Amino acid sequence: MTYLPLLGIALVVLGFALRFNPLLVVAVAAVATGLLAGVPFVKVLATLGKAFNDNRYVSIIWIVLPVIGVLERYGLQQQARTLIGRMRGATTGRILLAYLGFRQIFAALGLTSVAGHAQTVRPLVAPMAEAAAEKEHGDLDEDTREKVKALSAATDNVGLFFGEDIFIAIGSILLIQGAMGGFGIELTPLHLSLWAIPTAICAFLIHGTRLLLFDRALAAPRRRPGPSPCQMNGAVAPPGSRPSPGNNP
């Protein structure tokens, strides 16, 4: 067996590391991998095109953007901040811990697309987590703000990944059943989903602990007086108001 097609993987790693445009990296790697495996160029292109077309459902999620956008126009993020500002004892860690629990339970019920980065994290969870951090610790420096937002997104991922496998009709469970079935090993989806529970509990404990420790880390180096009222709402530029250099590395 030839190891040549693995060069395609090396191209992907190199391209990502050098921060070329990822779409370009992926296309080049796909064509190179196919050619190195001896597949003719036209066939590679057709395989790529067919798979791109078959996976359009991945990009359907963007249809929520007009709703989220118009609500942001009328102050959705500001209201999320105000609401958290009024809540006693709402810290970044506790808000995200509650969200982690909800996300895992909903995913375990098979409801994976009711929440997500576009549906819930950007309009609600991240602004709430930021507002809670501001309430407790005053105006945030850029680095801390980035961390709070990134942790909000990370919490959504952890909740989804380690909740969904408890649901018996999710794709990954069916895949496990199918792959094992190919070797003559018969498993029921229920049996598989039961064995997803220990990891789900570990995920909640590990990530939950990190979330609560994050509150402490926020408090530790910067004990300043509380924020003035204008900092609560006005001083915080919402995402979208400043250029994002991350898009063109």
Place this chain on the structure above:
Amino acid sequence: MITLQWLYVLTGAMFAAFAVLSARDRGNRKRFGNAIFWALVATSFWFGDVLGDLGNGILVLAIVAVAGAHLLGRGETLSTSIEQRVELARRLGSKLFLPALIIPVTAFFGTLLFNYTPLKETGLIDPRATTLVLLGIGVLIALAVCYAWLRPPVLAPVDEGRRLMDSIGWAGILPQMLAALGAVFAAAGVGDIIGGIAGEVIPSGSVFLAVVVYAVGMALFTIIMGNAFAAFPVMVAAIGVPILVRGAGADPAVIGAVGMLSGFCGTLLTPMAANFNIVPAALLELKDQYGVIRMQVATAIPLFICNVLILYFAGYAWAR
């Protein structure tokens, strides 16, 4: 029957509208780049099924060319200012959450209602796409409520949607591209090669080390491919079944379920899982496009160790 096809038409219409508004947006120096990019995406949604495989391949190359040549800019939207938003939020209050909640609630109760009542027999919605279709219906209801209640300018939802889509940019298409890359990897036999290597490095005699190689292989291959689905069949065929289940007598349910979850720990660590790790960084406008991954490392690694222990003890040591 409402199928995914209907959603593709709707999504295509949205991207077409983004393209038209982009072309008219004089505030964006690269407006025609944006217009062409979103028009190509709309073409994929509308005509993907009649273009043929090669046609779609050429379409992909065109999309990549626009993004790779840095022709995408950020549009200008006449949105409200932050001060106005603070004022609007004060006036409208927490009712603002209701339209946003319509989408998940429709998807949630709609799915339950559809799956556990005779509605399923009516064949109204394609059962393979129930939640996505209901998500789409939720979006339409929420839009109708926004229009009736807030009375925004007619084009405001499209323009505000375009504002968000421009902040995501090409990253919005990356997950779909990576899925396509996976198909090419599979056609080129990359999975078999990696499975072969993993099978060769197994030390003989130690079940614990075999478990470690199985789990590490699952995570590493997931990091390379961007999702655990591609890694799973390969690692199960190379190590899971021949060495752990058949050789050592491990419980196949644990080997299967927790093996997959070991792969999910890899998903937390890789930019190849763009929809989970790169897209949110763009959506939340992080300066560091790997910011989300950095935040996940300290969860993924201890959780991976838990998985190895569950695999060994629950799957093998206590199972016999």
